[in-house]
Amino acid sequence: DTGVSQDPRHKITKRGQNVTFRCDPISEHNRLYWYRQTLGQGPEFLTYFQNEAQLEKSRLLSNRFSAERPKGSFSTLEIQRTEQGDSAMYLCASSLQRDSPYEQYFGPGTRLTVT
Amino acid sequence: LAKTTQPVSMDSYEGQEVNITCSHNNIATNDYITWYQQFPSQGPRFIIQGYKTKVTNEVASLFIPADRKSSTLSLPRVSLSDTAVYYCLVGSGYSTLTFGKGTMLLVSP
Numbered sequence: 001d002t003g004v005s006q007d008p009r010h011k012i013t014k015r016g017q018n019v020t021f022r023c024d025p026i027s028e029h030n031r032l033y034w035y036r037q038t039l040g041q042g043p044e045f046l047t048y049f050q051n052e053a054q055l056e057k058s059r060l061l062s063n064r065f066s067a068e069r070p071k072g073s074f075s076t077l078e079i080q081r082t083e084q085g086d087s088a089m090y091l092c093a094s095s096l097q098r099d100s101p102y103e104q105y106f107g108p109g110t111r112l113t114v115t
Numbered sequence: 116l117a118k119t120t121q122p123v124s125m126d127s128y129e130g131q132e133v134n135i136t137c138s139h140n141n142i143a144t145n146d147y148i149t150w151y152q153q154f155p156s157q158g159p160r161f162i163i164q165g166y167k168t169k170v171t172n173e174v175a176s177l178f179i180p181a182d183r184k185s186s187t188l189s190l191p192r193v194s195l196s197d198t199a200v201y202y203c204l205v206g207s208g209y210s211t212l213t214f215g216k217g218t219m220l221l222v223s224p
Contacts, residue, residue: 042202042214091158102149106158
């Protein structure tokens with residue numbers, strides 16, 4: 001069973017450094033989402049791709065954040081000049097366009113710690 | 116998007132049936148009700164989705180009254196492994212999920 005995978009699972013970085021996370025969705029899924037989750041809170045939407053097109057971005061996605069999905073396959077989320085407030089779990093999810101948009105399949109997440 | 120209200124936490128014992136109720140007074144005609152489960156250090160997992168009346172799958176049942184202003188997720192005979200956070204979401208036509216803080220269910224032996 002090849003579910004959504006994310007790499008790395010954990011990342012510790014110093015403030016000011018750049019980090020990049022990767023997400024591999026379920027192979028036939030054309031929709032891909034990024035969320036951020038802090039302790040005690042539910043996941044917060046960051047951005048969404050349909051195939052390679054980035055269709056929606058949250059206001060949470062500051063100009064230090066950028067996401068790509070070349071060729072509509074895997075996706076990367078980059079955070080530049082990290083800040084301590086960026087410490088969180090970054091979750092990726094994917095879904096099929098023909099299915100309900102609310103039926104998304106999540107990966108295990110990448111936990112980022114900014115020191 | 117309709118706002119949802121659910122209990123912060125619930126306690127249960129193994130073997131009991133657990134019912135988690137979610138209020139969504141401002142639900143729109145086209146909105147569906149969806150529940151997710153999240154274990155610590157894992158991503159959320161889709162459990163069930165419904166529009167009206169009752170939906171049942173191998174994991175849970177979802178009861179939705181006629182006015183659709185609330186819904187109840189029913190977990191039959193819970194086990195320790197059902198200890199998790201359960202999220203109720205309401206919406207339609209959107210590809211983004213809006214999570215609240217969810218309900219922390221603790222199942223004890």
